[in-house]
Amino acid sequence: MWFIRDGCGIACAIVTWFLVLYAEFVVLFVMLIPSRDYVYSVINGIVFNLLAFLALASHCRAMLTDPGAVPKGNATKEFIESLQLKPGQVVYKCPKCCSIKPDRAHHCSVCKRCIRKMDHHCPWVNNCVGENNQKYFVLFTMYIALISLHALIMVGFHFLHCFEEDWTRANLILLDLLQAFGLTREETAEVRIFLHEKKQPLKVSSTECSSFSPPTTVILLILLCFEGLLFLIFTSVMFGTQVHSICTDETGIEQLKKEERRWAKKTKWMNMKAVFGHPFSLGWASPFATPDQGKADPYQYVV
Numbered sequence: 001m002w003f004i005r006d007g008c009g010i011a012c013a014i015v016t017w018f019l020v021l022y023a024e025f026v027v028l029f030v031m032l033i034p035s036r037d038y039v040y041s042v043i044n045g046i047v048f049n050l051l052a053f054l055a056l057a058s059h060c061r062a063m064l065t066d067p068g069a070v071p072k073g074n075a076t077k078e079f080i081e082s083l084q085l086k087p088g089q090v091v092y093k094c095p096k097c098c099s100i101k102p103d104r105a106h107h108c109s110v111c112k113r114c115i116r117k118m119d120h121h122c123p124w125v126n127n128c129v130g131e132n133n134q135k136y137f138v139l140f141t142m143y144i145a146l147i148s149l150h151a152l153i154m155v156g157f158h159f160l161h162c163f164e165e166d167w168t169r170a171n172l173i174l175l176d177l178l179q180a181f182g183l184t185r186e187e188t189a190e191v192r193i194f195l196h197e198k199k200q201p202l203k204v205s206s207t208e209c210s211s212f213s214p215p216t217t218v219i220l221l222i223l224l225c226f227e228g229l230l231f232l233i234f235t236s237v238m239f240g241t242q243v244h245s246i247c248t249d250e251t252g253i254e255q256l257k258k259e260e261r262r263w264a265k266k267t268k269w270m271n272m273k274a275v276f277g278h279p280f281s282l283g284w285a286s287p288f289a290t291p292d293q294g295k296a297d298p299y300q301y302v303v
Contacts, residue, residue, distance in 0.1 A: 002066040002127075006110050009126030013063060016124050017056065019227055020144075023151055024052055026224045031158050034211050048150055055143035058287040059125060062137045067130030068116030070105055073098045104263065106253050119242070119251040134242070135276050139287050141239040148232035155221050155228070246275050 027048050032041040079100065092101045094114050101107075106118040108128050117131040129137045212220070245252060247268040250261070266274075276284040277291030 002064055002069075004111055004126050006123075006126060009110070009123045012123040013059070013126045016059060019231070020052055020056060020147070023147065023224060023227065024049070026220050027151060027154060030212060030217055030220050031154055044150075044154060048147060048154075051143050051147040051150065054285075054287060055140060055147060058136050058140035058143055061287045062122075062125040062129070062133050062140050063127050065127075065133040065136060067111075067118070067128040067134075068105075068132045069111065069130075070094075070097070070099045070102060070114040070116065072113060074100055104251070104254070117251055118253055119245060120253065129242075134246070135284075135291050136287055138239065138242045138246075138275075139285065141235040141242065145232055145235040145239055148228040148235065151224055152228045152232065155225050158221065246271050249274075 028045065032045050035041045093099070094101045094107050096107050096109075097113055099114055101114050102116060105114045105116050107114045108118060108121050110121050111128050115128045115130040117134075119129040119134065121128045122137065125137060125140065127133065241252070245255070249263070249266060249271045253259075273280065275291065277289065281289075283289030283291075
């Protein structure tokens with residue numbers, strides 16, 4: 001079992017699970033279960049719960065999978081001799097973890113290890129994103145973005161169809177504001193009649209839409225909107241960044257440091273298969289399918 005004992009990372013991982021479970025609570029008990037449209041509730045409930053389950057499963061795999069750590073303290077004379085280096089070949093030793101650093105590996109100060117093809121250390125999964133768990137991190141960002149978008153769409157429909165009985169109160173406030181800005185009483189009365197006529201076809205009882213009081217419902221939905229919008233933007237950007245990194249076969253650290261490419265250039269499709277597995281299948285979208293990346297060469301330490 002691989003687990004990083006980092007206080008900040010553990011706290012971020014707990015917050016991640018809490019936010020997903022909060023969204024689950026609001027979607028189920030505020031929007032879907034009280035709804036009288038059973039087909040709408042069942043379909044959206046199945047889709048949202050499936051995406052949430054896949055997101056949390058991907059989070060667990062990304063957090064508990066060894067990202068590609070190099071054995072600690074293997075920079076011994078015996079091990080170097082076992083590599084059978086040719087004249088002129090050079091190996092690099094990491095001074096922090098006393099290990100022989102493979103090509104494209106970088107030291108993580110949080111994991112306190114050198115990580116193969118390290119992209120970055122992500123506190124939200126309390127782990128490095130590296131050679132062995134990049135697939136799970138990409139799936140995590142994708143599924144979080146999808147459930148965020150799904151939740152925002154459902155909140156939009158809920159506001160449209162379930163709060164018409166508060167229309168009158170909002171209209172009265174609007175009329176007071178219009179009168180304060182110079183509308184005559186006759187003009188205000190005409191607007192009042194117009195709004196009264198418009199609201200009749202839309203009248204729906206809020207008891208059909210929520211088990212909670214209207215103020216509590218509004219607060220829960222506003223918080224869900226804020227959470228969904230924030231994570232939709234954040235995870236969409238991360239997902240796009242990771243896919244671009246995979247297609248170009250260049251990690252985030254390598255891009256940041258502008259390291260010179262010393263490895264063979266491959267096509268984008270080959271790079272995708274190297275991360276998600278050979279061949280292309282539905283397993284690419286499953287956090288339970290371990291990608292078949294081929295056997296790693298334990299002696300790729302020379303440059």
